[in-house]
Amino acid sequence: xxxxxxxxxxxxxxxxxxxxxxxxxxxxxxxxxxxxxxxxxxxxxxxxxxxxxxxxxxxxxxxxxxxxxxxxxxxxxxxxxxxxxxxxxxxxxxxxxxxxxxxxxxxxxxxxxxxxxxxxxxxxxxxxxxxxxxxxxxxxxxxxxxxxxxxxxxxxxxxxxxxxxxxxxxxxxxxxxxxxxxxxxxxxxxxxxxxxxxxxxxxxxxxxxxxxxxxxxxxxxxxxxxxxxxxxxxxxxxxxxxxxxxxxxxxxxxxxxxxxxxxxxxxxxxxxxxxxxxxxxxxxxxxxxxxxxxxxxxxxxxxxxxxxxxxxxxxxxxxxxxxxxxxxxxxxxxxxxxxxxxxxxxxxxxxxxxxxxxxxxxxxxxxxxxxxxxxxxxxxxxxxxxxxxxxxxxxxxxxxxxxxxxxxxxxxxxxxxxxxxxxxxxxxxxxxxxxxxxxxxxxxxxxxxxxxxxxxxxxxxxxxxxxxxxxxxxxxxxxxxxxxxxxxxxxxxxxxxxxxxxxxxxxxxxxxxxxxxxxxxxxxxxxxxxxxxxxxxxxxxxxxxxxxxxxxxxxxxxxxxxxxxxxxxxxxxxxxxxxxxxxxxxxxxxxxxxxxxxxxxxxxxxxxxxxxxx
Numbered sequence: 001x002x003x004x005x006x007x008x009x010x011x012x013x014x015x016x017x018x019x020x021x022x023x024x025x026x027x028x029x030x031x032x033x034x035x036x037x038x039x040x041x042x043x044x045x046x047x048x049x050x051x052x053x054x055x056x057x058x059x060x061x062x063x064x065x066x067x068x069x070x071x072x073x074x075x076x077x078x079x080x081x082x083x084x085x086x087x088x089x090x091x092x093x094x095x096x097x098x099x100x101x102x103x104x105x106x107x108x109x110x111x112x113x114x115x116x117x118x119x120x121x122x123x124x125x126x127x128x129x130x131x132x133x134x135x136x137x138x139x140x141x142x143x144x145x146x147x148x149x150x151x152x153x154x155x156x157x158x159x160x161x162x163x164x165x166x167x168x169x170x171x172x173x174x175x176x177x178x179x180x181x182x183x184x185x186x187x188x189x190x191x192x193x194x195x196x197x198x199x200x201x202x203x204x205x206x207x208x209x210x211x212x213x214x215x216x217x218x219x220x221x222x223x224x225x226x227x228x229x230x231x232x233x234x235x236x237x238x239x240x241x242x243x244x245x246x247x248x249x250x251x252x253x254x255x256x257x258x259x260x261x262x263x264x265x266x267x268x269x270x271x272x273x274x275x276x277x278x279x280x281x282x283x284x285x286x287x288x289x290x291x292x293x294x295x296x297x298x299x300x301x302x303x304x305x306x307x308x309x310x311x312x313x314x315x316x317x318x319x320x321x322x323x324x325x326x327x328x329x330x331x332x333x334x335x336x337x338x339x340x341x342x343x344x345x346x347x348x349x350x351x352x353x354x355x356x357x358x359x360x361x362x363x364x365x366x367x368x369x370x371x372x373x374x375x376x377x378x379x380x381x382x383x384x385x386x387x388x389x390x391x392x393x394x395x396x397x398x399x400x401x402x403x404x405x406x407x408x409x410x411x412x413x414x415x416x417x418x419x420x421x422x423x424x425x426x427x428x429x430x431x432x433x434x435x436x437x438x439x440x441x442x443x444x445x446x447x448x449x450x451x452x453x454x455x456x457x458x459x460x461x462x463x464x465x466x467x468x469x470x471x472x473x474x475x476x477x478x479x480x481x482x483x484x485x486x487x488x489x490x491x492x493x494x495x496x497x498x499x500x501x502x503x504x505x506x507x508x509x510x511x512x513x514x515x516x517x518x519x520x521x522x523x524x525x526x527x528x529x530x531x532x533x534x535x536x537x538x539x540x541x542x543x544x545x546x547x548x549x550x551x552x553x554x555x556x557x558x559x560x561x562x563x564x565x566x567x568x569x570x571x572x573x574x575x576x577x578x579x580x581x582x583x584x585x586x587x588x589x590x591x592x593x594x595x596x597x598x599x600x601x602x603x604x605x606x607x608x609x610x611x612x613x614x
Contacts, residue, residue: 097411316374588609
């Protein structure tokens with residue numbers, strides 16, 4: 001460095017000294033005292049929160065760090081402006097397939113307006129292509145793999161406490177050259193501090209994520225977790241202490257991110273026991289589990305859980321045996337299905353079952369069979385996803401051999417295979433939208449069950465409804481719930497007008513079952529005669545009768561908190577007969593809205609009151 005390269009302030013020695021320091025501040029960040037650091041990411045939805053950012057902050061034990069979270073729905077320039085106004089010295093981005101493109105735009109733009117900011121990127125989307133990232137973007141450091149230790153060491157480097165060569169798990173630029181240090185070793189999880197203490201105010205109405213384990217024992221070729229081949233556990237006493245914090249603070253939902261929560265049978269059993277014993281009647285816990293690993297002793301414990309306390313997600317992915325072999329997934333389908341039925345029979349656990357479309361050797365017809373197999377298990381959510389050929393996965397490495405054609409940019413979603421055309425994949429996407437709208441919304445549960453009986457299979461029902469939806473260009477319009485009820489009504493009428501009366505009763509039942517309905521739409525006629533309307537009014541005024549329904553409802557409020565409707569078909573018997581017997585038989589049903597999902601002895605939010613009215 002030559003003296004003339006330093007700008008000076010003539011006749012002001014102090015100013016010149018300050019300017020020298022400012023020069024070094026720009027050239028060598030390690031000379032900054034207490035650099036300001038921002039940890040940021042773009043979540044997929046506002047309701048999500050970033051466990052990764054909080055874990056980095058907690059492990060670093062560095063005070064001058066702020067966490068700022070955005071979503072992919074925020075305008076990129078809005079995010080850019082917010083970050084620029086922070087005047088940070090360092091910004092670290094957590095990168096995933098859903099946010100990488102926008103994140104790189106923000107990084108490359110902010111470097112133009114604030115070139116002295118140091119940029120760090122980490123996360124699964126940047127852990128396998130470091131050289132390209134550094135050469136094509138204004139990135140200073142790439143953290144690969146687990147980020148806690150490399151990030152902490154980078155802070156030490158910025159504070160001139162260690163040399164950059166001592167930092168594990170990073171790639172970086174130095175002038176025009178790029179360097180890659182050795183990967184960091186996996187951490188002992190108990191060395192990572194609990195990340196949420198003192199931060200719950202900013203997480204109101206958002207999902208809180210928690211991990212008790214890292215890694216996965218399985219080798220599914222489409223998943224990055226298969227590259228770990230091991231599972232690490234937090235000590236149980238530490239887990240119990242962390243869970244106490246959530247329970248005491250009565251958070252709404254805690255979602256375990258463990259890839260296979262019940263891999264260690266005793267470990268998961270102890271956690272489930274502890275939660276059931278300490279249930280605060282508010283918090284819900286979500287777990288990803290492997291159904292085949294469940295044992296009878298697990299079910300004995302789980303049946304003690306409050307309804308809705310636990311939510312299980314089970315990745316079935318496919319029921320095609322050939323496909324399962326190609327993705328290195330050793331699934332005992334019979335055992336899986338038997339255990340799912342066991343869980344369903346507990347009647348207290350909200351169940352999500354997952355399928356992936358576009359897997360090797362699974363055709364359109366083969367996928368429809370997978371769909372029907374899973375639908376028959378009656379999960380609360382049937383999540384239909386599409387294969388992502390992820391960087392670093394074995395499937396990406398073998399994509400040519402497997403005849404997989406996928407998008408070059410994130411999220412690397414499948415376009416077609418030798419078994420599934422792009423045209424067929426588009427049809428499956430349309431089916432996915434219909435399943436989300438009419439099944440996963442839980443507003444048309446009984447309607448879907450009834451209507452699917454008029455088709456060769458449930459998949460055929462959703463497929464035909466999607467054709468009707470596309471034909472009428474409903475995908476161009478945002479719909480109210482009333483519009484959705486009308487659309488499915490008109491669809492069914494177009495395929496079986498002879499059974500429209502039965503269908504209308506079941507659709508009306510769904511409406512009242514899932515929503516507080518006080519005024520029905522015009523196309524749904526009022527089923528009560530003038531005399532029956534008067535009898536319903538008298539019923540509401542009868543304190544003794546209402547006490548039998550719910551003793552907590554004040555008599556004067558009963559007509560506002562309940563809805564009584566007449567049905568011309570015996571829907572209760574139909575439900576109890578596993579949807580096989582639907583006879584014409586008049587009944588009056590009271591729906592109790594005084595408490596969310598007020599249920600009868602069989603677990604349903606309604607009461608049959610026919611004798612009381614007639």
